[in-house]
Amino acid sequence: MKSSETGMLSSPDTAEQRWIPVFGAIAIAILITTQVYAFSTSAPDRDMGNLQKIMYVHVPVAWNAFIAIFVVLLASARVLWTGSRHADFLAASAAEAGAVLTALTLVLGSIWGRPTWGVWWTWDPRLTSTLVLLLIFIGYLSLRSFVDEPDRRARWSAAVGILGALNVPVVYMSVRWWRTLHQVQSSPSTVDPEYALGLRINAIAVLLVLIYFIARRYDAAKIEYAADEIAERASLAGRAGNV
């Protein structure tokens, strides 16, 4: 790891970023507003009726899960390339948020699938590849909790993060590559123009919430690392004093 990235924090006051919880509160308020807007302005769909309103949570959450995993990919590549500690924290924070959003995507899809397809779950390529993605990121987080040595943990989890991210194009294209129950990707170009604005603003609002999740988790990781550094220094100083 770069020496400039060790011992980067000196006191709890400078360590914690005070703007993050404020940003989080604003992001959540924006999400409430965009959901109320989309919910109250969208007419029932001709085929799905009011079930269409599930799209405003399911699709933005799925897109943002992909964004989180893209962050994991970039940060993990940086860990392997430069050994950056900051990139390791960022990858781990994004992986946790990505796992939360991927799990939520699956649950929301299941809630939508029951009245639409008649089943809560089916081993459809889109659903199965998304489940595989979730399991890879659960594995990523488990790996981090099992490996104590920071450098080894960073390298191993970066490798798993990159492998996991490689599954994202498979998830995204699964509805085109295989025969599947799931409809083609929903985007502002594939939904009725009346629904496009609601979809866009909810995606941006969920993105703000995702930024808050990653920033806060990153902040906590930084503080814990600073604490470990200080404890190690104290232990070395204690040993030197005893000699």
Added chain:
Amino acid sequence: MSEWSYVTAAYVVTWAVIIGYTIRLEFAIMRRAREKFRVATREIKR
């Protein structure tokens, strides 16, 4: 179940996850990090 039950369930689950993870971040993960930092700095002062 009516279609509104599914819509309600989707929004309830979404908000349960968002609020639940926010509470975990603010009141479990951050608290643990602050406590760890406090213990470490107290240790070095001694």
